Structure formats: C-alpha cells, structure tokens
Amino acid sequence: MKKMTYGEAIREGMSIRMRENKNVLLFGEDVGAFGGCFGVSAGMYEEFGEERVRDTPISEGVIIGCAVGAAATGLRPIAELMFIDFLTVGMDQLVNQAAKMRYMFGGHISMPMVVRLPAGAGVSAAAQHSQSLEAWVTHVPGLKVVYPSTPQDALGLMLTAIDDNDPVMFIEHKAMYAMKGEVTELKPIPLGKGDIKRSGEDVTIIATGKMVHEALAASKNLEKEGISCEVLDPRSLYPLDKALIKASLIKTHKAVVITEEVKRGGYGGEISAMISEEYFDLLDAPVVRIGALNTPIPFAINLEQYALPNAQDIIHAVKQLV
Amino acid sequence: MKVTNQQIQDMYTCMKKIRAFETKAMDVFAEGSIPGFVHLYIGEEAVAAGVCQHLNDNDYITSTHRGHGHIIAKGGDLKYMMAELFGKSDGYCKGKGGSMHIADASKGILGANGIVGAGHNIATGAGLSISYRKTDQVCVCFFGDASTNQGTFHESLNLASIWKLPIVFVCENNGYGISMSQKHHMAIKDVADRAVAYGIPGISVDGNDVLAVYEAAGEAIKRARSGLGPTLLECKTYRHRGHFEGDPGTYKPKEEQESWLEKDPLFRLAAYMTDTNIATRDEILKIDAAVDKEITKAVEFAMESPVPALEKVVEDIYSDIIEEVRVR
Numbered sequence: 001m002k003k004m005t006y007g008e009a010i011r012e013g014m015s016i017r018m019r020e021n022k023n024v025l026l027f028g029e030d031v032g033a034f035g036g037c038f039g040v041s042a043g044m045y046e047e048f049g050e051e052r053v054r055d056t057p058i059s060e061g062v063i064i065g066c067a068v069g070a071a072a073t074g075l076r077p078i079a080e081l082m083f084i085d086f087l088t089v090g091m092d093q094l095v096n097q098a099a100k101m102r103y104m105f106g107g108h109i110s111m112p113m114v115v116r117l118p119a120g121a122g123v124s125a126a127a128q129h130s131q132s133l134e135a136w137v138t139h140v141p142g143l144k145v146v147y148p149s150t151p152q153d154a155l156g157l158m159l160t161a162i163d164d165n166d167p168v169m170f171i172e173h174k175a176m177y178a179m180k181g182e183v184t185e186l187k188p189i190p191l192g193k194g195d196i197k198r199s200g201e202d203v204t205i206i207a208t209g210k211m212v213h214e215a216l217a218a219s220k221n222l223e224k225e226g227i228s229c230e231v232l233d234p235r236s237l238y239p240l241d242k243a244l245i246k247a248s249l250i251k252t253h254k255a256v257v258i259t260e261e262v263k264r265g266g267y268g269g270e271i272s273a274m275i276s277e278e279y280f281d282l283l284d285a286p287v288v289r290i291g292a293l294n295t296p297i298p299f300a301i302n303l304e305q306y307a308l309p310n311a312q313d314i315i316h317a318v319k320q321l322v
Numbered sequence: 323m324k325v326t327n328q329q330i331q332d333m334y335t336c337m338k339k340i341r342a343f344e345t346k347a348m349d350v351f352a353e354g355s356i357p358g359f360v361h362l363y364i365g366e367e368a369v370a371a372g373v374c375q376h377l378n379d380n381d382y383i384t385s386t387h388r389g390h391g392h393i394i395a396k397g398g399d400l401k402y403m404m405a406e407l408f409g410k411s412d413g414y415c416k417g418k419g420g421s422m423h424i425a426d427a428s429k430g431i432l433g434a435n436g437i438v439g440a441g442h443n444i445a446t447g448a449g450l451s452i453s454y455r456k457t458d459q460v461c462v463c464f465f466g467d468a469s470t471n472q473g474t475f476h477e478s479l480n481l482a483s484i485w486k487l488p489i490v491f492v493c494e495n496n497g498y499g500i501s502m503s504q505k506h507h508m509a510i511k512d513v514a515d516r517a518v519a520y521g522i523p524g525i526s527v528d529g530n531d532v533l534a535v536y537e538a539a540g541e542a543i544k545r546a547r548s549g550l551g552p553t554l555l556e557c558k559t560y561r562h563r564g565h566f567e568g569d570p571g572t573y574k575p576k577e578e579q580e581s582w583l584e585k586d587p588l589f590r591l592a593a594y595m596t597d598t599n600i601a602t603r604d605e606i607l608k609i610d611a612a613v614d615k616e617i618t619k620a621v622e623f624a625m626e627s628p629v630p631a632l633e634k635v636v637e638d639i640y641s642d643i644i645e646e647v648r649v650r
Contacts, residue, residue, distance in 0.1 A: 025454065057477075057481060057484070059480065061473060061474055062474065062481050064443075065444055065446060065477075066481070067447060068444050068447050069384075069432070069443065069449070070450050072432055072447070072448065073382060073447070074451060074455070075451050075454065096436075097440055097443075097444060101425075105415050105427075105433060106414060106417075107416070107637065108415075109427050144640070
C-alpha cells in the first residue's frame with residue numbers, strides 16, 4: 001500500500017506502460033523538461049528521454065492530429081492538452097478524424113490513443129481554463145471517456161486507456177492533482193465498471209470527478225440526520241456502467257445526479273434521462289440533476305464558488321427526495 | 323533523377339487507370355447508380371502517378387476529398403474502390419465510408435478525407451511515427467491549394483520542419499478552392515513560397531508533366547528518407563470537371579479551360595512516349611484496352627456486391643463495443 005497524489009498516480013500509470021512498451025509516448029505543450037503545466041509529467045523527460053516525452057509547439061490541432069497519425073501507424077500515443085478548454089482548437093482532429101476513422105474505413109484501422117484533458121474549476125482560472133466539457137466528448141460515437149476521482153482510479157484507468165485500441169479521453173480534474181490517496185493495486189480498471197464509493201440505503205448519488213468528494217462530504221452530513229446515501233462513481237462515462245446504476249436503484253429507488261458541468265446539455269442530463277427511460281419502474285421520485293449554473297466560469301473566488309455545484313446542493317436535493 | 327522506359331510505361335498505365343476509373347465514376351453517377359458526392363481527379367493524374375511511382379507499399383499517404391487518383395496510384399484495388407462508391411458491402415469500407423473515405427491500411431493509405439486540410443495533421447503524425455521507429459519509410463501528404471489557407475497547414479509544416487519528419491507535402495494546385503480562384507483566395511502565385519516560413523525547400527513544378535513531377539518528387543522523397551526533413555512540392559495542374567459532379571464549373575473562364583485541355587497530362591505523356599519510341603501507338607492502345615477491361619470488371623463486381631446488412635451499422639465504431647440497434 002502506498003500513498004500517492006492524483007497527479008502522481010496519473011504519472012505512474014503512464015510510466016508503467018512506457019517502461020513496458022516502447023510504442024507508448026507522451027507529447028504536448030511543456031510536458032518535457034518543464035514537467036507539464038501542473039507538474040504531472042515531472043521526471044518523465046529525465047527517465048524516458050526527449051524522443052518519448054516530447055514538447056510540441058502551441059498547436060493543439062496538430063497535437064491531436066499527431067496522435068491520430070501515430071496511432072494509425074502503430075504507436076500508442078498519449079497526447080496532453082494543457083486544458084480541456086483547448087479542445088476547441090483541436091476538435092476537428094478529435095471528432096472528425098480520431099473518432100470516425102475506424103468506422104469510416106470499415107474497421108480496418110485502429111486508433112489506440114489517449115488524450116489527457118485537464119478539466120474543472122475551483123482555481124480562479126476563469127472562463128477559458130476551467131470548463132467541464134464531458135458532454136462534448138461523450139456525445140461523439142467512436143470516443144471512450146473516463147474521469148477518475150481518486151489516485152487509485154487515476155492509475156488504473158490510465159493503464160486501461162493506454163491498453164485500449166480506441167481513442168480514450170482521459171479527463172483529470174486540475175484541482176485534484178495534489179489530493180492524496182491510497183494506491184493498493186497497479187492493475188488496469190476495466191472501462192464501463194463504476195465503483196460504489198460509499199454504500200447506503202436511502203438515495204443513490206451518482207457523481208463524477210471532483211463531485212464524488214462533494215457527494216461523500218454531503219453523505220457524511222446527511223448520515224448525522226439519519227439519511228443513508230450511496231455514492232456511485234461511474235469512473236468511465238462511456239461506456240457507462242448501467243448495471244451498477246440499476247443495482248443501486250433497486251436498493252434506494254431514488255437518484256441524484258451531480259456533475260461539475262454547466263447543467264444545460266451536460267452529460268449528467270444524459271444519465272438522468274437514461275434512468276428515467278430505462279429504470280422508471282424502480283424510481284419512487286423523479287431524478288434530481290445538479291450542475292454548475294448556466295454561466296461561463298467566473299474569476300472572482302466568491303463568484304466561482306457560487307457558480308459551482310457543491311455538497312450543500314446535494315444535501316438540499318437529498319432532503320427533498322427522502 | 324533517372325527514369326526507365328518501364329517506369330514511364332507504368333506511370334502511363336497508372337494515369338490511364340485513374341482517367342478511366344474517374345470517367346466511369348462520372349458516368350455511373352450521372353445514371354444515378356452511386357449516391358452522395360463525387361469529386362473527380364480528371365486532369366490531375368500526373369501528380370499522383372509521378373509521386374507514387376517512388377513509393378513502396380509500406381510508405382504512407384494521406385489524401386483528400388478528391389482521393390481516387392491517390393488511392394489508385396498507391397495500389398488501391400479498383401474493385402473494392404468501385405464497390406465502395408456504390409455503397410456496397412464488399413467496398414473498402416463495407417459501404418460505410420463512400421468516395422470521400424476510402425482507405426487501405428495494408429497499402430499505407432491513411433484515407434481520403436472529407437475535411438479540407440485534415441490530412442496535413444495526420445501525415446505529421448505518421449511522419450512522427452516513422453521518425454520515432456527509425457525506419458526509412460516516408461509519408462506523402464496530398465492536398466489542394468486552398469487547404470494551405472487552413473491552420474492545419476501552418477501547424478503541420480512547422481512541426482514537421484522542427485522535428486525533421488520524413489514527409490513530402492504535395493500541393494496539387496488546381497487553381498481553385500471549390501469556386502474561388504487562387505488569385506482571390508491567396509495573395510501569392512506560388513504556394514511553394516510558403517515553405518520559406520518553415521525553413522524547408524519549396525519547389526514548384528508543372529503538375530501536368532509527369533516526368534517533372536517524378537523528378538521533383540524523387541528528390542523530395544530522397545531527402546525525407548535520408549532524415550533531412552520535409553519538402554513542400556507544388557504541382558500546378560487543373561481539374562477538368564467541377565468541384566464535384568453536378569457543379570457545372572461556370573466560374574472557370576472558357577479560354578482558361580481550353581488552354582489547360584491542351585496540356586492534358588495523359589495525352590501529353592502518350593505523345594511523348596510515341597515521339598521518343600518508348601512505346602508504339604499500338605502498344606499504348608493495348609494498355610488502354612487492358613485498363614478498360616479492368617474497369618468494366620470493377621463495375622460488375624460493385625453491381626453484384628450486396629448492400630450492407632442493416633445490423634452492420636452499429637459495428638466498427640469501437641474495437642470492442644457494438645452499439646444497440648433500433649427496433650422498428
């Protein structure tokens with residue numbers, strides 16, 4: 001058993017595979033000797049050298065495009081976009097190329113690539129460096145999407161993402177990089193396998209990324225009032241562990257879905273709709289959906305905190321449900 | 323760069339194959355046998371043929387929406403191509419891609435592409451892959467003049483030049499971005515001038531002269547294979563048809579069209595071959611007849627191939643997940 005930060009776990013996941021497989025390489029802006037904007041790849045340049053840990057110019061389109069071309073020709077690239085917000089600049093290569101090549105070409109080309117997407121708010125980075133864009137990537141057939149909430153999950157999902165033969169979007173919350181946690185397993189975590197972060201009886205809180213911790217904090221508070229919450233972290237947004245959600249609802253019959261995304265059009269809405277369509281008979285009450293306010297992420301600390309969803313919102317929602 | 327008579331004959335055969343394939347595609351599209359959009363390469367055959375003459379099966383190419391010529395020149399199978407145009411299950415993409423998305427990984431064809439300028443980025447990735455694996459392969463990136471106005475062009479040539487990637491960027495300058503003429507879409511005459519910005523060679527040749535293309539491409543490919551980095555090779559040419567079938571091309575002045583028809587690359591090469599005794603008129607007609615036969619067979623194959631089964635629509639999205647089908 002070892003304590004690791006979330007950032008260290010991502011690095012360890014990449015490093016394990018890079019030690020084993022020469023076809024794995026990492027590139028992006030300042031990921032080399034600088035160690036990455038958030039220090040996640042610190043030391044990797046020294047361990048693996050400039051061929052395998054490459055600085056690219058500030059050119060997000062060709063960063064993703066390089067991953068597409070390299071994956072189509074036998075490598076297993078990991079491309080880092082410094083902020084998920086920069087996806088806008090590389091969107092064609094992701095959506096029209098990476099996601100569609102296998103299909104358009106009749107299954108004759110594989111696209112084993114990982115795109116690391118530092119996401120989320122809470123560090124006063126304002127509107128262009130704080131977004132949660134899960135919905136954009138989960139919306140596209142051909143992409144797989146994971147979003148770890150703990151160091152253990154970050155390590156296991158990174159191994160899986162690198163091993164996978166399809167493009168995997170690896171969303172990592174930038175405000176969690178320093179968060180410590182126990183890492184007991186150095187094994188891949190299968191895609192489509194969610195995790196019960198806390199077991200409970202009265203209501204299921206489905207939460208992703210940093211919101212898992214808000215859900216755990218809310219659950220602790222609610223327990224004092226005699227309300228027992230189950231916290232379910234899907235970990236992989238696509239494929240989604242519907243069976244785990246169903247099993248939890250069979251027990252609780254109530255669901256709260258919380259993601260950090262702007263509520264309008266978020267992936268949280270997709271999960272809510274799926275529950276309503278497929279598990280309506282299990283529900284005792286309508287699904288409650290919590291997200292950020294429908295605003296760009298503001299800069300001032302008080303405004304940012306007000307715009308983001310948190311444990312208080314969950315407590316409020318759960319109390320209305322039970 | 324030396325070129326043998328056999329190589330010249332091979333390039334002629336390749337160009338003739340492209341011309342015949344495209345002419346047939348034009349006819350079957352007009353009949354209504356193939357759906358969607360078709361962008362024909364008629365008039366530009368010397369570029370694909372002259373460049374690909376230097377390539378091996380394990381070299382890569384990226385192509386464009388006007389991709390049939392590149393795919394044929396890189397060794398694509400006419401039967402599977404034609405079946406794909408017809409949207410049939412035996413097509414290269416099992417009927418899921420169509421004219422704009424034909425690929426053949428076994429021949430290093432990383433796909434035609436419906437997004438103008440997308441190939442620049444993908445070729446750069448393939449170049450990175452070659453350079454990283456330290457093989458002597460090369461990647462040729464085909465694109466049009468108008469795509470050099472996309473950001474992808476700048477990003478890719480910059481990265482390819484700083485990393486000295488083994489790529490030849492081949493600009494097929496046909497003078498138009500859809501209906502917008504080059505003089506309206508850029509302020510320079512030679513796309514090759516753009517190479518200066520990346521510190522790489524920029525060469526401009528007559529793209530309707532297959533031997534000029536062959537020679538310039540040979541130098542650029544040699545440079546790439548020996549680790550000296552990319553070249554921007556501009557081949558000036560002309561598309562005889564509209565941007566897509568159905569576009570009457572009224573924006574192209576009549577005199578301009580006529581002057582380019584006189585420079586038809588296929589007829590020019592045939593005349594050169596007879597003038598220099600590389601082949602007799604009869605020998606050329608023999609090549610033509612063999613190609614026509616192959617095209618007829620490809621169309622028969624395409625017509626006989628079944629349409630894709632409906633349940634196939636959810637396959638090949640992922641390596642391991644098959645999506646749910648619709649219940650009707």
